[in-house]
Amino acid sequence: MGLACLLAVLGTTCTPLSVGQRLVMKAPDRPTIVIVKSSQLEALDIPFTAFTSQVDASVWSFVVTPEQDDEALADEISALQPALIVALGATATTLAFERFPNTPTLVALVVNYRRLQLAQRPNVMVIALEPPAAAEFIQFQLVLPTLRRVLAFYAPHESAELVKSAKVQLAAMDIELVAIPVSSIDDVPDAYQANKKGKDAVWFLNDSVIMNPKTFAYLRTHTLQDRLPFIASLSEDFAVNGALMSVSVDLRSLAGQALIMEKLLVEQGKKPSEIGVQPPIGAKLVVNTDVAKAIGLELPDDIQPFIRKARTHTARGAGKD
Amino acid sequence: MIAAALLVVTSATLTASTASAADSLIYFYDPDANHQAIVDITNAFDGFLTKIGLGAKFQPLAARSAFEASVAKPDTQFVIVSSDYVKNGKGVSLVPVLVPSANGDTFYHKLLVDRGMGAPGELDGLAIAATLTGEDQSGQSVLSRLQDGGVKVKGAAIVPVSKDIDALLALSFGQVQAALVTPNSLALLKRIKPQLVASIRQVYQMPKILRSPLCVVADRASPERKREIVEAFKRMSKEEEGQQAMRTMGFDQWVVFEPGMLKK
Numbered sequence: 001m002g003l004a005c006l007l008a009v010l011g012t013t014c015t016p017l018s019v020g021q022r023l024v025m026k027a028p029d030r031p032t033i034v035i036v037k038s039s040q041l042e043a044l045d046i047p048f049t050a051f052t053s054q055v056d057a058s059v060w061s062f063v064v065t066p067e068q069d070d071e072a073l074a075d076e077i078s079a080l081q082p083a084l085i086v087a088l089g090a091t092a093t094t095l096a097f098e099r100f101p102n103t104p105t106l107v108a109l110v111v112n113y114r115r116l117q118l119a120q121r122p123n124v125m126v127i128a129l130e131p132p133a134a135a136e137f138i139q140f141q142l143v144l145p146t147l148r149r150v151l152a153f154y155a156p157h158e159s160a161e162l163v164k165s166a167k168v169q170l171a172a173m174d175i176e177l178v179a180i181p182v183s184s185i186d187d188v189p190d191a192y193q194a195n196k197k198g199k200d201a202v203w204f205l206n207d208s209v210i211m212n213p214k215t216f217a218y219l220r221t222h223t224l225q226d227r228l229p230f231i232a233s234l235s236e237d238f239a240v241n242g243a244l245m246s247v248s249v250d251l252r253s254l255a256g257q258a259l260i261m262e263k264l265l266v267e268q269g270k271k272p273s274e275i276g277v278q279p280p281i282g283a284k285l286v287v288n289t290d291v292a293k294a295i296g297l298e299l300p301d302d303i304q305p306f307i308r309k310a311r312t313h314t315a316r317g318a319g320k321d
Numbered sequence: 322m323i324a325a326a327l328l329v330v331t332s333a334t335l336t337a338s339t340a341s342a343a344d345s346l347i348y349f350y351d352p353d354a355n356h357q358a359i360v361d362i363t364n365a366f367d368g369f370l371t372k373i374g375l376g377a378k379f380q381p382l383a384a385r386s387a388f389e390a391s392v393a394k395p396d397t398q399f400v401i402v403s404s405d406y407v408k409n410g411k412g413v414s415l416v417p418v419l420v421p422s423a424n425g426d427t428f429y430h431k432l433l434v435d436r437g438m439g440a441p442g443e444l445d446g447l448a449i450a451a452t453l454t455g456e457d458q459s460g461q462s463v464l465s466r467l468q469d470g471g472v473k474v475k476g477a478a479i480v481p482v483s484k485d486i487d488a489l490l491a492l493s494f495g496q497v498q499a500a501l502v503t504p505n506s507l508a509l510l511k512r513i514k515p516q517l518v519a520s521i522r523q524v525y526q527m528p529k530i531l532r533s534p535l536c537v538v539a540d541r542a543s544p545e546r547k548r549e550i551v552e553a554f555k556r557m558s559k560e561e562e563g564q565q566a567m568r569t570m571g572f573d574q575w576v577v578f579e580p581g582m583l584k585k
Binding site for chain 1 (some may be wrong): 358360361410448453459460471478479480481482483484485486487491494496497505506508509510512513514531568569570571
């Protein structure tokens with residue numbers, strides 16, 4: 001996912017309000033599906049073209065921004081009596097939750113679905129933005145097959161559940177996750193220095209406290225100095241900016257997955273709560289070849305057709321030592 | 322809110338190669354290519370072409386219409402194009418001269434696999450993960466090919482993935498009921514996580530496909546230029562940049578095209 005899309009997912013970008021756009025009109029007896037996007041980005045339009053063309057429903061698309069008049073937009077959507085709302089991103093999800101608490105809703109592209117309090121929302125099903133740790137680490141192991149001990153830092157109030165689950169999943173893969181709780185990002189340098197020995201990699205996991213520019217810059221610099229693979233979740237931008245590699249959601253697959261969930265709901269009559277939270281299908285594995293070279297890592301021949309390579313975009317010396 | 326969004330970053334952009342006025346373009350069109358890696362492929366190919374001073378650049382094209390428009394230009398002399406297009410394409414004559422080969426095999430094929438549950442090949446209404454070709458974003462052509470092969474796929478949905486490994490992982494994690502993948506991806510996952518492929522069952526093998534040949538367009542290249550290009554491509558396996566380009570595309574050498582190859 002590019003930065004612009006990542007920002008949109010996080011609900012921090014603004015685009016002008018656009019009125020609803022009817023994408024596909026099927027027979028009058030077919031249900032109506034409304035796609036609400038947190039911003040009007042091509043990155044979201046392309047994958048959802050396939051969804052729109054294949055789904056057996058009339059499809060409308062709306063763009064929502066934090067600044068706009070929710071009331072007017074909600075009225076417009078209500079008038080369509082949608083059988084399903086597909087909410088893409090945080091702002092769209094907020095609108096759907098506040099205005100359509102009883103309409104079946106498919107949420108995607110929202111960081112940390114655990115915040116959504118799904119137990120209180122039986123009308124909601126989710127495609128998680130975060131793959132299970134096991135799926136993510138199989139991708140990492142394509143590049144680092146001997147990965148056994150991984151260091152990570154986390155804020156307990158943010159990610160205790162994620163870390164607990166990841167430890168169990170990775171243990172089943174013979175990978176030990178050494179997760180160090182920190183109370184603030186200022187603790188990371190000392191924690192890194194104290195724990196780096198004997199680790200095969202450092203994982204920049206999806207923790208909203210730890211995932212910040214300062215921590216990223218510190219770990220990028222010091223893992224490079226220590227020739228330790230630095231691996232990241234959530235966005236390919238981390239690999240482009242100096243992590244060894246990243247695993248992030250594949251937008252094309254997301255649309256196909258949404259179609260499957262729509263079929264379960266509309267055609268097979270399942271309830272959203274029965275469908276629940278689905279991990280994302282597919283992932284982008286991006287490997288920074290400058291960093292690989294700098295830490296002396298050779299990429300096996302047989303993985304090369306399956307990865308996307310990046311070069312470091314900023315002049316920081318990666319690949320020069 | 323996650324602060325990662327605040328990172329000052331520049332996303333890698335998918336751009337075509339930039340040729341100088343003196344460079345001729347070798348157009349590449351293969352719907353089965355890994356389009357996620359097209360920048361890598363282009364960079365690797367251009368690195369090789371630059372090194373050997375051939376005065377040519379590699380130009381990938383995602384759409385058939387763009388490829389056909391490019392071939393129609395009178396100065397287009399060489400293309401690398403899917404064998405299916407060579408067999409069935411209309412218009413300008415394309416004459417294959419070299420074919421990629423991986424471990425001695427000039428063909429590739431895909432396998433339909435499942436997790437060994439239920440009757441094999443009965444996928445009506447189920448989900449199949451597959452990499453999709455450039456223009457077939459809905460997967461309908463994949464479903465048609467499976468149906469032609471006797472697989473039951475009525476009401477089935479294709480979930481597009483970027484790489485075969487993702488299709489296998491989706492199958493292993495129970496998110497789809499079948500996956501269409503290359504044998505190489507199965508072998509790779511078996512090496513990394515043998516337990517994940519232990520229950521995987523092959524239910525259908527798609528017909529073999531000849532890898533995308535290097536073709537001369539009509540009679541536009543002089544015999545000297547043709548010889549120059551063919552010899553240069555044959556040397557790819559001996560040059561580091563060439564090896565890198567071939568690895569990225571999943572083959573290891575170019576071999577001379579034989580007319581019988583297209584009939585298989």
